[in-house]
Amino acid sequence: MQIEAAICAFCGCLCDDIVLTIESDRIVQAKNACALGKAWYTAHSRPPDLPAARVDGKSVEVEEAIEAAAILLTKARYPILYGLSSTSCEAQRHAVALAEALGGCIDCCTSVCHGPSGMAVQGFGEPTCTLGEVKNRADLVIYWGSNPAESHPRHMSRYAVTSKGRLTPNGRKNRTVVLVDVRSTPSSRFADLLLTVRPGIDFEILWALRALVLGRKVEPAGLAETGITLAQLTHLAELMKNCRYGVLFAGQGLTQSAGNQMNLSAAILLVRDLNQFTKFAIIPMRGHGNVTGVDQVLTWQTGYPFGVNFSRGYPRFNPGEFTMVDVLRRKEADAVLSVASDPAASLPAEAVQRLTEVPLIAIDTHESETTRLARVSFMASTVGIRASGTAYRMDNVPLFLKQALTSIYPSDEEILGRLLERVRELKA
Amino acid sequence: MADNTFTLITGRSGAQGTGISWGKEGEGYREAVQLVELNPADMECLGLQEGDAVRLISRYGATEALCRPGNLPTGLAFMAFGPVANQLTGAETRASGMPDTRGFEVRLEPVLNRRGVDKR
Amino acid sequence: MIRILNGEVYDPINGIAGEVRNLYICDGRISSQDAGGRTIDAAGMVVMPGGVDMHCHIAGPKVNTARKLRPEDHRAHEIAKTPLSRSGTFGSVPTTFATGYRYAMMGYTTAFDAAIPPLAARHAHEELNDTPVIDKGFFLLMGNNEFIMERIAAGEKEEVRHFAAWLLQAAKGYAIKLVNPGGVELWKSRSNAHTLDDEVTGFQITPRQIIQSLAEVSEELSLPHPVHIHCNNLGIAGNWETTLETMKALEGRRGHLTHIQFHSYGGNPGESFSSKAAEMAEYVNAHPNLSVDVGQVMFGDTTSLTGDGPLGYMLHQVTGCKWVNVDIENEAGCGITPIEYKEKNSIHATQWAIGLEWFLLVQDPWRVVLTTDHPNGASFTLYPRIIRLLMDREYRKEMMRNVNQKALAQTTLPDLEREYTLNEIAIITRAGPARLLGLQDKGHLGVGACGDVTIYEKNADWEKMFAAPRYVIKDGQVLIEDGHLRGETYGRTFYVSPAYDPAIEGKIRKFFDDYYTVRYENYPVQLEHYLPRPEAIPCRV
Ligand code: SF4
Numbered sequence A: 001m002q003i004e005a006a007i008c009a010f011c012g013c014l015c016d017d018i019v020l021t022i023e024s025d026r027i028v029q030a031k032n033a034c035a036l037g038k039a040w041y042t043a044h045s046r047p048p049d050l051p052a053a054r055v056d057g058k059s060v061e062v063e064e065a066i067e068a069a070a071i072l073l074t075k076a077r078y079p080i081l082y083g084l085s086s087t088s089c090e091a092q093r094h095a096v097a098l099a100e101a102l103g104g105c106i107d108c109c110t111s112v113c114h115g116p117s118g119m120a121v122q123g124f125g126e127p128t129c130t131l132g133e134v135k136n137r138a139d140l141v142i143y144w145g146s147n148p149a150e151s152h153p154r155h156m157s158r159y160a161v162t163s164k165g166r167l168t169p170n171g172r173k174n175r176t177v178v179l180v181d182v183r184s185t186p187s188s189r190f191a192d193l194l195l196t197v198r199p200g201i202d203f204e205i206l207w208a209l210r211a212l213v214l215g216r217k218v219e220p221a222g223l224a225e226t227g228i229t230l231a232q233l234t235h236l237a238e239l240m241k242n243c244r245y246g247v248l249f250a251g252q253g254l255t256q257s258a259g260n261q262m263n264l265s266a267a268i269l270l271v272r273d274l275n276q277f278t279k280f281a282i283i284p285m286r287g288h289g290n291v292t293g294v295d296q297v298l299t300w301q302t303g304y305p306f307g308v309n310f311s312r313g314y315p316r317f318n319p320g321e322f323t324m325v326d327v328l329r330r331k332e333a334d335a336v337l338s339v340a341s342d343p344a345a346s347l348p349a350e351a352v353q354r355l356t357e358v359p360l361i362a363i364d365t366h367e368s369e370t371t372r373l374a375r376v377s378f379m380a381s382t383v384g385i386r387a388s389g390t391a392y393r394m395d396n397v398p399l400f401l402k403q404a405l406t407s408i409y410p411s412d413e414e415i416l417g418r419l420l421e422r423v424r425e426l427k428a
Numbered sequence B: 001m002a003d004n005t006f007t008l009i010t011g012r013s014g015a016q017g018t019g020i021s022w023g024k025e026g027e028g029y030r031e032a033v034q035l036v037e038l039n040p041a042d043m044e045c046l047g048l049q050e051g052d053a054v055r056l057i058s059r060y061g062a063t064e065a066l067c068r069p070g071n072l073p074t075g076l077a078f079m080a081f082g083p084v085a086n087q088l089t090g091a092e093t094r095a096s097g098m099p100d101t102r103g104f105e106v107r108l109e110p111v112l113n114r115r116g117v118d119k120r
Numbered sequence C: 001m002i003r004i005l006n007g008e009v010y011d012p013i014n015g016i017a018g019e020v021r022n023l024y025i026c027d028g029r030i031s032s033q034d035a036g037g038r039t040i041d042a043a044g045m046v047v048m049p050g051g052v053d054m055h056c057h058i059a060g061p062k063v064n065t066a067r068k069l070r071p072e073d074h075r076a077h078e079i080a081k082t083p084l085s086r087s088g089t090f091g092s093v094p095t096t097f098a099t100g101y102r103y104a105m106m107g108y109t110t111a112f113d114a115a116i117p118p119l120a121a122r123h124a125h126e127e128l129n130d131t132p133v134i135d136k137g138f139f140l141l142m143g144n145n146e147f148i149m150e151r152i153a154a155g156e157k158e159e160v161r162h163f164a165a166w167l168l169q170a171a172k173g174y175a176i177k178l179v180n181p182g183g184v185e186l187w188k189s190r191s192n193a194h195t196l197d198d199e200v201t202g203f204q205i206t207p208r209q210i211i212q213s214l215a216e217v218s219e220e221l222s223l224p225h226p227v228h229i230h231c232n233n234l235g236i237a238g239n240w241e242t243t244l245e246t247m248k249a250l251e252g253r254r255g256h257l258t259h260i261q262f263h264s265y266g267g268n269p270g271e272s273f274s275s276k277a278a279e280m281a282e283y284v285n286a287h288p289n290l291s292v293d294v295g296q297v298m299f300g301d302t303t304s305l306t307g308d309g310p311l312g313y314m315l316h317q318v319t320g321c322k323w324v325n326v327d328i329e330n331e332a333g334c335g336i337t338p339i340e341y342k343e344k345n346s347i348h349a350t351q352w353a354i355g356l357e358w359f360l361l362v363q364d365p366w367r368v369v370l371t372t373d374h375p376n377g378a379s380f381t382l383y384p385r386i387i388r389l390l391m392d393r394e395y396r397k398e399m400m401r402n403v404n405q406k407a408l409a410q411t412t413l414p415d416l417e418r419e420y421t422l423n424e425i426a427i428i429t430r431a432g433p434a435r436l437l438g439l440q441d442k443g444h445l446g447v448g449a450c451g452d453v454t455i456y457e458k459n460a461d462w463e464k465m466f467a468a469p470r471y472v473i474k475d476g477q478v479l480i481e482d483g484h485l486r487g488e489t490y491g492r493t494f495y496v497s498p499a500y501d502p503a504i505e506g507k508i509r510k511f512f513d514d515y516y517t518v519r520y521e522n523y524p525v526q527l528e529h530y531l532p533r534p535e536a537i538p539c540r541v
C-alpha cells in the first residue's frame, strides 16, 4: 500500500510530501524523506518489543501504571511536566490541563532550544513570514548559528535555497546564501558567503551590523575579537540592505551561546532596522517535529510559551524559575513526568542527577535513557505513524498528521487523557 | 589553546540525529556522541591521533571522548549533543532557562594513545 | 427545561419591546409550551437573547502571537482554576478559556473571529475548541489571495467563485473577509495600496476589482453573511474618501464595512485629523445595502492586531513599541503592536468621538453593530461601558469632559442628544448582528430559536447592569448565575459549505505545487477532527 503526502514529524520542517510504502504493517520505504526522516519512519514502524507499561521495571496493565503515576504525581508538592516536543497538540492540551490540575510546573523542550528566541520576541516582537514566502520571494537567505544540512536536511531544498517560487523561478540562481557559524559544517558548501566567527561573540557582531545598516561608523578595532573584518561585515550589511526580501534563520548557535536571549534580541532588532529599507524576516530554526506546537498550545491556554507554573491555581511565567533545568538544579522538583522527550540524555549532568532522586514517570515511543530510569514508564504510539494529531511547522503552519500503521500502544493523547482524569478524581 | 584550554561547542550531527530515532543504544549513536572534533593542528600539538582518547574537564564536570580531526578553527572543540557532552555542560541558566551548553571552556588531557595504550 | 416568568422581554426580531412575558425552553430551544422544569422568576428583570459579537479577534495565529508577545499584559490579570473552569490570563488578549467564560459572564453566547488566514484555519479551530461556552465561527481572509488575484486578472469570474467556495469548505470558514484588499500583497514588497485604483504589482489588478468581484461572489454563493470589508487606508487621515469609494464600488450589492470608525477620518496625513462620521453616516443611512460595525475606541492599554501588515508597521512607527509582522504565503499578512489610547491625545479623542457619532447618527439600528474590533479599539469587556455611553446622555457628557476638548469640538458628538433605548441596545448587540450574519436561530426568542437567554437585573447604571447579568442561559442550560459559572459546556462551530465545480480542483492543485509549501492534500481542515460540534449554515438559495 502507498500513502501520498504523508508528513514527516521528525524535525521542524514537517515535510508533507513523503510517499510511504507499507507492507504488512511496516513502512518499507519513505520516498522523499531525508536520512533523519527515513531513520524516523523505519525505526518507529518496528514491531513493538516492549510492554506498554512498566512499574519499577515490571510489565503491568496500562490501567495499573496510570494509577501508579497518578498517585506519584498527586503526592508530589512540586511536580514538573516536561518535554512534549515530539507529540501532538491534542496530547499537549491534556498535558497543560494536567499541570494545572496538579498545581505544578510545565515546561517544554523550548526552554533548552529556542526559549531565548521566545524571550526576545516578548521584548521586541518579530518580523517574520511563513516558509512559502521564503520560497516565493527571498533573494537573500542567511543561516546564523545553524547547520541545516545536519539538523533540517531538507530545509534548503524545500523552502529556502534551491526551491523555486513566484519571484524565484530559477531557485538557487535567484538567491544569495550566507552562512555565519563558528566552524565549517556540511552546510558550508551551500553558501555563497561564509563567515566564520569566534564563538560567543554573536551579539557584538549583530550590534555592529545594526550600526552599519543604519549608516553609523564602526571602528575596525572593535571587531578584533570577532574573527571577521570590517570589510566583510560591511559587505554583509550591504547585501542585507539591498536585497528584495531577506530572511535570517536563527539557529541554536545563537540561542545557546553566551548572551542567549540578548543575541536573539540583537538579531530581531537588526531585522527590524532592515525593514526601514527592504523586507526582511527572521525565523527561528525550531528543531523537533512539534516543539512549535507546544509553544502555541501553552500560549493559548496560559498566555505564556514555556516555563509555566500553576502553584497558585493560575499560570505564571518565569524563565530561570519555572524552567526544567532550573527546577531540577535547585532540587525543587519532587516528581517529574517526561513526555515524548529524553531529558536524561539531553540535559546537563547536574540536572539529570535530580531525575535519579525523585519519582520519574516517562511516556515515550521508544526506550530511552529516561524510560530506563523511570519508575513508571509508558510506551506510546508515534504521532504521524501509529497515531494521528496536529503539529505546527517551525513557521507556525499547522498540519494534520495521519496515522499510517495500526496502533499498538495507546497514544500520548490517550495516556495523558486518562492520567488527567484519574488525577482529577484523586484531587477532588 | 594555552594550557590545553579549548572552547567547546555542542551541536547536532547527522549520526546523532538518526540515533534519536533508532534508540540511543545503537552503535552509530554511541560512537557519534563519544567523539570530540579538533583542529588537526591542535591535535598535532597535543600529540594526538585520530581515535585517541582524551579527558575533557569543564567547570561543571569531566568526561572522556575519542578525538577526531575536524574542519574547525584552532582552539575550538566540537561534540555532538548527547550524554557524554552533558557531563561537561552546566545547569546554571542565568535566569534564561537555557543551560550553559555551548561555547564554554574545557581543558583537554590526552589519556590513551591510539586505542588501548594508556599514556598515564 | 426552564421557565422564565414575568420578565421584561426585549426581542426585536419578533417585535417585542419590553412586554412582560413568560419564556419556555425545552430541549435547548425556545418553546411555546410550558413543560415545567426550573422556574426563574424574572419579574422586574430585563430578558434578552444571548449577545452576538460579529467582529472580534479571539483565535488563530495573530491572536496567539499577540498573547505570546505580551507577558506584561497578563501579569496581575490572572484567572484561577475552579472545579468547573480552567485557569488563564487576561489583559488585552485573553487566553481561550478566559475568553469563553468572560463572554458568557457578559451575557454573550456567540462570537465570530473576523480574520483567519486559510493556511492557519486548523489553528483557529484548535483554539475555538478550547474556547468554552460560546458558539463561534470565523471569516476567511481572501482580499489578498494570489490565486484569486490571478483569476480576476484573467477575467475568470466563475473560477473566482468556485475557488472561494472551495476555500470556505477547505477551511470551514463562515464568510468572505477582505483586509486592505491588494495592500497586504503589496506590503510583501514593502508597498501599499492607497486608492481603489492602485495597481497590485505582479497581478495587474486593482483593489476595486478585488472588492467588486468578491462582493459579487458572496452574493452568487448566497452566503449567509455578505462580504465583510476592512477597507484600504485604515487609520490614515483623509481615508474617508477611500471608504466612501468602497461603498460606492459595491454598486448596490450587500456589503458589511467593519470597524468603520477607523475608516472615517478627514484631514491630511501628518497635518490634520478630523471626523467625517456625519457625512458618511448620511451615505449609509441612504443605502440599505450597507451595514457597519463601529470598532469603538476606548481609552487605555490594548494590543493592535490586524491582518493589515502595512498598518501594523505604521502603528509601530508611531508608537515605537515592539512589533510583529507575518507575511503568509499566497494569502495574507499580519501586524501586531501594543497601543495605548489616551484621552488627551487629540487623535485618540477624535477616534473615540467618531465611534460614538456613528452609533448615534446611523438611523437604522439594524445596520450598525456594537464592536470594539476587540482588542484593537478596546477589549470586548468594555461593551457594557459603551452601552452606558449610548443610553445615558449625562454620563456621555461627563466622559466628554475628560477628553481633548479641541479634538472633541471638531466632531458632531457634543451636539448629539440621542439616547439608545433598551430595545435599540438589544438590536445592536444581538438581533442586528445575528440577522446580518444570517443566523436564523440566534438573536431572538421566537419559538425554535436557540435557548440562549440573558437576564439582567435592572440598575440605573447601565454599565453595571450589562456587565453582570443575573442569569445566562446557553442552549437551555443555566450557565451563569449571580456572576458564577454553574456548568461546563462547549459551543458549536458555524461554517458554510457552498457548492463549486470540482473542475477547479486541478487548477488549485497546480497552484499549490507551484507556490505553496503545503501539499494540496494536506490543506483542507478535517471536519471530523477539528469541529467537534459542527453546524453548517445553509446558503440561501
Ligand atoms: S527535513 Fe525534517 S521533516 Fe523533512 S524529511 Fe528530513 S527529518 Fe523529516
Ligand SMILES: [Zn+2]
Binding pocket: C055, C056, C057, C114, C115, C259, C373, C376
Ligand atoms: Zn478586526
